Amino acid sequence: MNDIEVSVVLPAYNEEDTIEQTVVVTLDALAEFLPTGTFEVIVAEDGCDDGTPEIATRLAETDERVRHVHSDDRLGRGGALEFAFERAEGETLVYFDTDLATDMRHLEELVESVRSGEYDVATGSRWLPENRADRPPKRGIPSIGFNALVRAVLRSDLRDHQCGFKSISRTAFEQLGPQVEDEHWFWDTELLVKAQREGYRVKEFAVDWEPKGDSKVDIVRDVFGMGSQVLRTFWELSVSPRITRRVSLGAGTMLVVLALLLMTQYLNPRTVLNEMAGAAPGLVALSAVIYAVSWPIRGLRYRDILDSMGFHERWDFLTGAVFISQTGNLVFPARLGDGVRAYVVKARRSIPYPSGFASLAVERVFDLLTITLLAGTVMLGLAATGSAGDLLAALTGDAVGGDPAQSGQTAVYVAAAVGLAAIGAVAAIVASARTDANFVRATIGRLSDDSYADHVAGIVEGFVADVQTVTADGPAFARVGLGSLAIWSLDVLTALAVFAAFGTPLTPSVVAVGFFAVSVGNLAKVLPLTPGGVGLYEGAFTIIVAPLTPVGVTAALSIAIVDHAVKNVVTIVGGVVSMAWLNVSLTTAVEESRSATDMQPEADD
Structure with missing residues (x-):
């Protein structure tokens, strides 16, 4: 018969200098208020690479009250605690830091508060x-800030x-443990929040x-890790439960309305209508x-990217996902609509976020x-035909006056920078795909020596590996x-059809300039100075077309x-249709789209 009532877990990573003393102090403290044979001390050794495993094994062999739970892989602080708790024998589960920073005279109150049945946690x-905690500023200020954030955002008491x-x-652990997603330093915060x-x-x-010892703010763990986990938990507890089918469709409708309203801030609707009145409706x-024909091609291209990464999905669903994300990009700055697509493919086919964002990057x-x-x-062609002077005047905006020239110059500068960055990015990706060197872990290691850095490095490495996979796959x-x-x-x-709608003859020079103007305008749109690049596109287009064509x-x-x-x-129309078809809420409604597409016969495409 098992008489163990209390299991104390000591999470240990490379603690060879202190773990033995910590175990001895813990056993003595427990023996002061618990009957013999009713408690155990578990050293949760988390993939150590020093002498901690040998010390823990020796302690377990010489004292039956001590157990050694070993993990070959780094589980993280929270993961190591869960691993040990699942193997513990007591009904009251306890843990504390092995540096014994907390005065052990409080151990009895900690244990008996739960053991007595008065509290669950x-x-x-x-x-x-x-x-009377002694908190120096370099520890106290970050701690105050973090706890204030948790209290405000996650409504903790x-x-x-x-x-x-x-x-x-x-x-309580068996109920709450599976609900806690974090496996690192946020684990106990999430446990407390969800318990409440x-x-x-x-x-x-x-x-x-x-x-005890020195401490410093860890960039990866404290800023990236803890901050992102607070936001993730807020979404899970406060936002996600409220996203029903009706809410998701309503939010999609509001997204479209907002996109249209924001467009009117940069383009006068009356001006657009007046200009369209002068164009041939059939050609418009x-x-x-x-333009609509290009969207299925976008879906097919996205399918090819994901295929090369090992994720297989129907092109029609992916076309809808692209439509939705691009509609979001008309509203949100910094192309935040792309994040919607990453979420959709994760919820739809469990494609991990790093792979989803890697596919978007590609x-x-x-x-x-x-x-x-x-x-x-086209620029080289224009220069070769003797239009170098006119081209330079167009690119600097000298040939056009007024507002178009000002916005156009900004757009051209942005386009040039984006174009150079694109060439550099491709060169870097191709070069990285041809080398076995791994700079990710070394770079993150310079920012952090915490165990959470390994977790973050793994995510970034997955992202880089996915990008390299597509680059290294010749057919893809x-x-x-x-x-x-x-x-x-x-x-x-599409733009050339609009040229024709306004009665402009599509001569070879007009076609060439059209290619150049649209390309520069699209490059300018990458910098999210306005929703959807409205204004930048028109400015770049105008200062190039006006001086180089009869227009x-x-x-x-x-x-x-x-x-x-x-x-x-x-x-926007494609986004509305796709949201209605896929019912894109950011929770289970996305999964419902699985049955809608899975029931369709596979097409040979």
Whole structure:
């Protein structure tokens, strides 16, 4: 019969200098208030590379009250605690930091608060008014800031979430443990927050605490890790439960309305309508059809990118996902709509976030490189035909006056910078794909020596590996490149149809300048100075077209306005249809789209 009532877990990573003394002190403290044979001390040794495993094994062999739980791989602080708790025998589970910074005279209160059945969870606190914790500024200020953030964002009633001095009943752990997603330093904070949300009885009591050793703010763990986990938990607890089918469809509708409203801040709707009134409606409609044809190609290209990474999905679903993300990009700055697509493919097919963002990075690089090559080829052609002077005047805006010249110059500068960056990115990706060198872990290691850095490094390495996979796959590289060329050629053909709608003859020079103007305008749109690049695109288009073709400034601006408006309208309509089809809420509604597409027969494409 098992008489163990209390299991104390000591999470240990490379603690060879202190672990033996910590175990001895812990056993003595427990023996002062617990009957013999009712407690155990578990050294949760987390993939150490020093002498800690040997010491823990020796202690376990010489004292039956001690157990050694070993992990070959680094599990992280939270992961190591869960691993040990699952193997513990007691009904009251306790853990504290092995440096014994918390005065051990508080151990009895920590254990008995839960063992007595009065509370489900107990935690020491260094920030209650009556405690006497010595907190130097370099430790105290970050701790105050973090706890204030958790209290405000996650609505916790506790003052101190990170004190390494906690106990929990086995029943509460078995219910809460599977709900805790973090496996590192945020683990106990998430446990406390969710315990409060679930209605468990949580006791916070003041402890005397003295810092041991040196401490510093860890960039990776404290800033990236803890901050992102607070936001993730807020989304999970406060946002996600409220996203129903009705809310998701309503939010999608509001997204589209907001996109349209923001567009009116940069383009006068009356001006657009007046300019469209002077264009042939049939050719404007044709331009919309041409642009719409490019979207299935976007879906096929995205499928090829994901295929090369080992993720296989239907092109029609991916076309819808691209539509939705591009609609979001008309509203949100810094292309935050791309994050929506990464979430959709994760929820839809469990494609990890690093792979989702890597696929987006590959797509963006191919987009920018293709546009840059189109612009560069036409620019060289124009220069070769003796139009170098006119081209320079166009690019500097000297040939056009007024607002178009000012916005156009900004757009051209942005386009040049983006184009050079695209070429550099492709060169770097190709070079990295041909080398076995790994700079990710070394770079992150310079920022942090915490165990969380290994976790972050693994994520970044996965991202880089996915990008390199596509680059190193010759057939995939070629398909994606040809798809990009087709997409942006159709983008230019859309603009040429608008040229024709305004009565402009499509001479070879007009076609060449059209290719160049649209390419530069699209490069300028990458910098999110306005929603969807509205204004930048028109400015770049106008200052290039007006001096290099018989089209005047007013007509060039009109063509640019209508061209861009047609493209944005097609994007928004496609986004509305896709949101309705896929019912894109950011929770289970996305999964419902799995059955809608899985029931369709597979197409040979």
